[in-house]
Amino acid sequence: MTKELLQIWILALFTILITQLLSAQVGTVSGFIYDQTSGIPLSFVNVWVKSTSRGTASNQDGYYILFLSPGKYLIVYSIVGYQRLEKEVVIRENENINLNVYLVPDSVEIDTVEVESLPNTNMEPRTIIVRRNEIEKIPPFLGEFDLLKTLPSFPGVVERDFSSRLYIQGGYPENNLILVDGVEVYNIEHSWGIISVFNSKMVKSVELIKGGFDATYGDRTSSVINITTREGNKNKICASGNVSLVSFSGVAEGPTINNGSWIIGIRRTYFDLLFPRRVLPDYHYFDFNFKIAQPVSKNSTINISSFIARDRLVEEGDLRWGTKVIGLNYVYLLNPNWIFNIASDLSSFGLTRDFTGENNPDYLDIFGSSIKIRAQNFYKTSVNEIGLELKKLDLDQWLSFSKTIFEGIEKGKRTYYYLTFYFQNELRVNKFFVFAWF
Numbered sequence: 001m002t003k004e005l006l007q008i009w010i011l012a013l014f015t016i017l018i019t020q021l022l023s024a025q026v027g028t029v030s031g032f033i034y035d036q037t038s039g040i041p042l043s044f045v046n047v048w049v050k051s052t053s054r055g056t057a058s059n060q061d062g063y064y065i066l067f068l069s070p071g072k073y074l075i076v077y078s079i080v081g082y083q084r085l086e087k088e089v090v091i092r093e094n095e096n097i098n099l100n101v102y103l104v105p106d107s108v109e110i111d112t113v114e115v116e117s118l119p120n121t122n123m124e125p126r127t128i129i130v131r132r133n134e135i136e137k138i139p140p141f142l143g144e145f146d147l148l149k150t151l152p153s154f155p156g157v158v159e160r161d162f163s164s165r166l167y168i169q170g171g172y173p174e175n176n177l178i179l180v181d182g183v184e185v186y187n188i189e190h191s192w193g194i195i196s197v198f199n200s201k202m203v204k205s206v207e208l209i210k211g212g213f214d215a216t217y218g219d220r221t222s223s224v225i226n227i228t229t230r231e232g233n234k235n236k237i238c239a240s241g242n243v244s245l246v247s248f249s250g251v252a253e254g255p256t257i258n259n260g261s262w263i264i265g266i267r268r269t270y271f272d273l274l275f276p277r278r279v280l281p282d283y284h285y286f287d288f289n290f291k292i293a294q295p296v297s298k299n300s301t302i303n304i305s306s307f308i309a310r311d312r313l314v315e316e317g318d319l320r321w322g323t324k325v326i327g328l329n330y331v332y333l334l335n336p337n338w339i340f341n342i343a344s345d346l347s348s349f350g351l352t353r354d355f356t357g358e359n360n361p362d363y364l365d366i367f368g369s370s371i372k373i374r375a376q377n378f379y380k381t382s383v384n385e386i387g388l389e390l391k392k393l394d395l396d397q398w399l400s401f402s403k404t405i406f407e408g409i410e411k412g413k414r415t416y417y418y419l420t421f422y423f424q425n426e427l428r429v430n431k432f433f434v435f436a437w438f
Helices: 002-025
Strands: 027-035 046-049 055-057 063-068 071-078 085-091 097-098 100-102 127-131 156-160 165-170 176-180 201-210 221-229 238-243 249-253 263-268 282-297 300-314 318-335 338-354 362-379 382-400 409-429 432-437
Touching: 027 071, 046 063, 055 156, 063 071, 085 100, 165 221, 201 432
Parallel strands: 027 097, 027 100, 176 221
Antiparallel strands: 027 063, 046 055, 046 071, 071 085, 127 201, 156 165, 201 221, 238 249, 249 263, 263 282, 282 300, 300 318, 318 338, 338 362, 362 382, 382 409, 409 432
């Protein structure tokens, strides 16, 4: 095993060295793309060089990089919902230009469009990206915009009985890996699956990968749902609220020092506050989101995010379940070609039920913690990535059985450790992508 790991390390370093040598004669244009109104980084923005076939897209942090030979170029930035922006640059040999841009929000009015169906001979994309404004275009369910209910509109994604549990590419919901800001979430359901635990006002984008996963995501067999929460407004303090048929919610956000931001979101049902228990069961759900993005220096940022979701039913007993997530992420831009990412997170799911009133409730707890280190190296035709993850998973349960049926107590605690290492190379050949990982 040690010999195999050594071979992987040698291959990874050799690949990175070759790409660095090959890139010695070109220059780079790199930077971050922001919303001019709020200062929030914009992900998946199209960036290309006019009159050429060269281009890229910003990542989830709004970062982009272009590799160009010496010369004069016109770079175009565009994304739906924003005005198109063009920037002229002059590249010299081995020059690195830092170019941060701000896009102006824009609404587009078009004439009537007639759509005619044509045979589709293209393959369905393996990756689908849904942004927050697209989530709110789907008709709400009980007045709630639910991001997971937008995904069944895509091929290969099925929901059953109005549940937020998704069956993707023929797999079971347990086969889906669901991440919030890179942290695995063990439970995604409010109200027994009728509504998901994700507040759409806090979501920046959702990435659905239906197959051909990168090595980053491990060994899941069905799909990866990668949810990125948005950053707060960097220019001013603002707040908004909403009341639906089942809940009320609110979001507050604003700037911090040194161009940082914070954002808080809450949501809660209100029927238990309006009606006594003799009219309706005493049930409610609640969720809370918090995120702070704070630049530490010109090239580094710390992101702290937290997410709590709770359900409780009091009806001839007490039933409670919920999810807690907290994540810390440090991003360092060493140079335009290298990004280092160090993350630590805690994620838990707990269920407690007490129908005896003897203060001896049954419970089930799942607690996971991990440390991740990742380095990305960019080259004009490829992206190299090395990652290491150490994860600890605790399972704890206590189940006591009614004496009217049979007598006994089942108790158990298990602890699992996972150590993961991967090296991945993404190579672009014309219009096709070839992925290789080990």
